[in-house]
Amino acid sequence: MTRAILAMGVGIIGRHSFRGGVHPPQKKYLTGDSEIQAGPAVKEVAVMLSQHIGAACRPLVRKGNMAQAGQKIGDSDAYVSAPVHSPITGQVKEIGLRSHAVLGRSAAIVIEAYPHDATRRSYSELKEEIDESKYSAEQICESVRQAGIVGMGGAGFPTRVKIEPNPQTPKEILIINGCECEPYITCDYRLMLERTNLIIAGAKLAGRASGCSRVFIAIEDNKPAAIEAMVAALQGPLGGSGIELAVVKTKYPQGGERQLINAVLKRQVPTGGIPPMIGVLVVNVATAAAIAEAVLFDRPLTHRVVTVSGEAIAKPGNYYVAVGTSVSELIEFCGGVTQKSAKVVLGGPMMGIALADMDTPITKTSGAVTMLTKEQIGGAKFARRQTPCIHCGRCLEVCPENLNPTKIAHAVKYNLLGAAEKEYFINACTECGCCSYVCPANIEVTGYIKTGKIFLARQKKMMPQ
DSSP states (O other): OHHHHHHTTOOEEEEEOOSSOBOOOOOGGGTTTOOEEEOOOOSEEEEESOOSSSOOOEESSOTTOEEOTTOEEEEOSSSSOOOEEOSSOEEEEEEEEEEETTTEEEEEEEEEEOTTSOOOOOOOOOOSOOOGGGSOHHHHHHHHHHTTOBOTTTTOOBHHHHHSOOTTSOOOEEEEEOOOOSTTOOHHHHHHHHSHHHHHHHHHHHHHHHTOSEEEEEEETTOHHHHHHHHHHHHSTTTOSSEEEEEEOOOBTTTSHHHHHHHHHOOOOOTTOOGGGGTEEEEEHHHHHHHHHHHHHOOOSOEEEEEEESTTBSSOEEEEEETTOBHHHHHHHTTOBSSOOOEEEESOTTTOEEOSOTTOBOOTTOOEEEEEOHHHHOHHHHTTOOOOOOOOOHHHHHOTTOOOHHHHHHHHHTTOHHHHHHTSOGGGOOOOOHHHHHOTTOOOHHHHHHHHHHHHHHHTTSSOO
């Protein structure tokens, strides 16, 4: 594959990786060949006012107001925030608390669709070459801000803040992240196959806004069709020069920005630091496509592609879903469960969050809904049969951040949060789940670390009780 691409004349950095990591079963065959389809025609959506890192939005509408599709319905004056928009035309039913996968319960605007208005939307088609030099950095950043775009790979950091030029931390290199290393999930893969030109346009615009002189599109080597599609697009009339392809080895969590930067550039992001500190910016492929839609077509982020997968779902696939659609409605649209489902996960099995409430709404960062059976989870893990730590050191071997996960977990378990933070660097953990995956004692190491972070945030009053 690498030689073939080189022969086609596309610049490529080939098959690098990082220390640590694991190789869980990929299971991408369930949805990898499923084209993106329209999601359910919803009758009601619950748009969360907190779908991002930073300040939550305040509602701009009241109960009984009419909301148009694409209308801004929530915003904040805070710098680190992103507005939210209505994905449908309808009437505001209520503003109240709804289940939130991370926060537990959080404020949402519930909108009831008008019966004769379409609630589905399709991706924009880009057929003409774009000249990114026609857009100033300020124009691009403002369009991205007004569209409410956040990191769609899962983190949810406001994209305007990320791409905006900062003289104190100038950015030199932009990496468009198309690795999608999490098992089962194929939403980004299908975007790379079906909306290649939109991703490339978004990469150009993000590079223009941030001032990056080099742009890479990074894809794992287990996605040859996506690599070929990207090569063909880069050589076509919409491609242009200045974008290089980086093919990296398949390993989890290759899609983590710290691991990806290490693999592509052989640079290390300082512990506790962020990529712009070393002049690098990482943007997910879905985010890049959303940037292009916002700047070129003035479309806010109201829909996203969601992979619905797992052996327990009737019709696994990739669906273009309105933000605010309930997980239960999406599962029903996919034919429901075919057998006893032991766990429903928002996200993938490694970093996803198990849901207790199926009415939890899809947000801008929800890339997948995964239905796991007892067999997939494993009998011992399902029954939560843990044994004492045997000090085997496997969690140290696989940790991509060179941490000691078991010491962090024990510190949290015995409420030694100061030690967890200052001695064992709990905040440097990316919560990738590798330690829990390899633990022979079935200890939920990552779970302890997540809990410890929440307790620390509450101590510092950075998170609600």
